[in-house]
C-alpha cells in the first residue's frame with residue numbers, strides 16, 4: 001500500500017534519465033555486460049536537444065523498428081535518429097501510444113530508414129514477469145549508489161536487478177526494480193534487500209532503454225524484452241539514483257498485453273510468451289504430428 005501511493009506520487013516528480021552502479025564494483029563490468037546479445041540491441045536515440053535510448057525489435061511491414069519511450073520521442077518534428085553501431089540511422093515515422101503517460105504505456109515506435117545491423121530482440125506478451133532476474137540497458141548518466149548521479153550521459157551500460165513490482169490498472173502499466181545497498185539493508189524498498197552482483201538504477205538518458213527479463217535460469221538465461229525505461233523514482237526525498245531509489249518501466253506484457261498488442265498492430269511483429277508455453281505448444285504439435293502419421 002505504501003509503495004502504491006509512492007508510485008503514483010512519483011509520476012509527478014519523475015525525470016527522464018544511463019545508469020548508476022554499485023560503489024564496490026568496477027564500471028567496466030557494467031560497460032561490458034551490455035555488449036552481450038540481446039543487450040547489444042539497445043541503441044542511442046538522439047533527439048533535438050537531448051538523448052535517450054531505444055531497442056531494435058525487428059522487421060515488419062516492410063520496415064525496421066525501434067521501441068523507445070513516448071517521452072523521449074513522440075513526434076517526427078523532434079528529428080530523432082537511432083545509433084547502435086556508430087552510424088546515425090534516420091527515423092522516417094514516429095508512432096506514440098495514444099494517451100501515454102509516465103509509467104503508463106510510455107511507448108513510441110520509430111520506423112528506421114535502414115537495417116541497423118544488430119539482432120532483433122523478442123518482446124514478451126505474457127504476464128509472468130514478477131520476480132524475474134532483469135537486465136536494464138541504456139545510455140544515461142552515471143555515478144554510484146553512494147554518490148548518486150555525478151557524471152553525464154552517452155555511454156551504454158547494462159545493470160542487473162529483479163522485477164519486484166509489476167502492476168497494471170487504469171493509471172499505471174508498470175514494472176519497478178529498486179537499487180539495493182550491499183552495506184545497508186535499510187535502503188530496501190521492494191522485494192529482497194540483497195543486491196545482485198551488478199545491481200544498478202536508471203538515470204537521465206536511460207529513458208526509452210530496454211528492460212530484459214530472464215525466463216530461463218541464472219546459468220542458462222532466456223531473455224525477453226519486458227519493459228521500456230520510463231521513470232526514476234525515490235522515497236528519500238532526492239531523485240539522484242542512489243541506493244534505495246527505484247527504476248520504473250512501461251510494461252510490455254500483461255494479462256491483457258496492451259503494449260505487446262499495440263506494437264504488433266503497428267509493426268506486424270508479434271510478441272512471444274515465456275519459453276515454457278512454447279515448449280508445451282511444441283509438445284502438442286509433436287503429438288498431433290505423430291497422430292497424423294499413424295492415421296496416414
Ligand SMILES: [Ca+2]
Nearest residue numbers: 161178179180
Ligand atoms: Ca533490487
Ligand SMILES: [Ca+2]
Nearest residue numbers: 178190191192
Ligand atoms: Ca529490494
